[in-house]
Amino acid sequence: MSIVYLNGQYLPAAEACVPVLDRGFIFGDGVYEVIPVFGGHPFRCDEHLARLENSLAEVRIPRPCERAEWSQLFSRLIAQNGGGDLSLYLQVTRGPAARDHALPAHPTPTVFAMCNPLRPLPTTVREAGITAITHEDIRWARCHIKAISLLPNVLLRQEALDAGAAEAILIRDGMATEGAASNLFAVIDGVLTTPPKGPRLLPGITRDLILELAHDNDIPAHEAEIPQAALVTASEIWVTSSTREIVPVTTLDGRAVGEARPGPVFRRMDALYQAYKANFASTAQA
Ligand code: PDD
Numbered sequence: 001m002s003i004v005y006l007n008g009q010y011l012p013a014a015e016a017c018v019p020v021l022d023r024g025f026i027f028g029d030g031v032y033e034v035i036p037v038f039g040g041h042p043f044r045c046d047e048h049l050a051r052l053e054n055s056l057a058e059v060r061i062p063r064p065c066e067r068a069e070w071s072q073l074f075s076r077l078i079a080q081n082g083g084g085d086l087s088l089y090l091q092v093t094r095g096p097a098a099r100d101h102a103l104p105a106h107p108t109p110t111v112f113a114m115c116n117p118l119r120p121l122p123t124t125v126r127e128a129g130i131t132a133i134t135h136e137d138i139r140w141a142r143c144h145i146k147a148i149s150l151l152p153n154v155l156l157r158q159e160a161l162d163a164g165a166a167e168a169i170l171i172r173d174g175m176a177t178e179g180a181a182s183n184l185f186a187v188i189d190g191v192l193t194t195p196p197k198g199p200r201l202l203p204g205i206t207r208d209l210i211l212e213l214a215h216d217n218d219i220p221a222h223e224a225e226i227p228q229a230a231l232v233t234a235s236e237i238w239v240t241s242s243t244r245e246i247v248p249v250t251t252l253d254g255r256a257v258g259e260a261r262p263g264p265v266f267r268r269m270d271a272l273y274q275a276y277k278a279n280f281a282s283t284a285q286a
Pocket of ligand 1: 034153178179180181182183201202203204205206207240241242243
């Protein structure tokens with residue numbers, strides 16, 4: 001059984017309990033991170049922790065740990081779960097308090113972390129891509145906060161699954177923003193394009209690394225709005241996240257994207273991403 005971390009204790013998942021009055025349970029009042037772990041080492045850890053600190057500040061939950069303490073917690077939890085390649089889930093809620101919308105004066109945040117298996121993208125997906133749908137973005141106006149209240153995202157992903165697709169690409173005011181649980185890239189007129197950061201989308205860690213790799217390898221790329229109509233003519237569309245990495249979308253709303261197979265920019269970026277990861281795992285090990 002997997003070992004989880006809860007408020008200072010490392011214990012089997014089945015034994016970890018949170019009070020029913022925890023505001024995470026009552027209000028969905030909390031934030032989270034999903035950090036990939038390669039060769040036992042959290043990938044882009046500082047970037048994930050910076051985003052966590054930003055989410056905490058935005059929702060006014062006191063910071064429960066400093067960076068060094070998070071690192072110690074992660075190392076111990078990863079070791080107790082056998083190391084290797086994992087997905088580390090970390091959640092901080094405002095903690096237990098009498099049910100009241102107003103913020104408690106002296107919150108005691110609940111800190112929970114667990115490790116899950118990290119499965120590489122199946123070869124079939126790397127070779128054939130996925131199907132996606134577009135859908136109106138039904139979420140709130142602060143999507144840059146990685147909040148645990150994910151009901152709209154859950155419903156949007158299910159809409160995609162019900163339509164025989166794997167992801168929903170969200171549209172707000174005619175612009176494509178991101179996926180239900182991923183960021184969005186499109187190759188438009190030969191230029192790799194992703195929407196600029198702001199309250200309409202999560203500032204993805206994978207997204208930032210892709211832009212960095214594009215810059216370092218002279219792949220034309222920029223941050224610009226993607227009108228919904230541009231998705232129809234884009235030669236490539238990808239969705240990206242820490243757990244799935246770069247996933248090519250080859251059918252959108254029942255129409256082929258480009259030549260209906262993962263394109264050359266995807267193949268190049270995926271190779272760069274895999275090489276970057278391999279280098280990280282070998283240098284972190286040393
Ligand atoms: N989700 N946008 C949304 C709405 C997301 O939920 C995610 C990731 C991303 C990609 O961010 P990153 O590259 O930092 O993983 C973008 C995680 C994996 C999840 O909720 O499980």
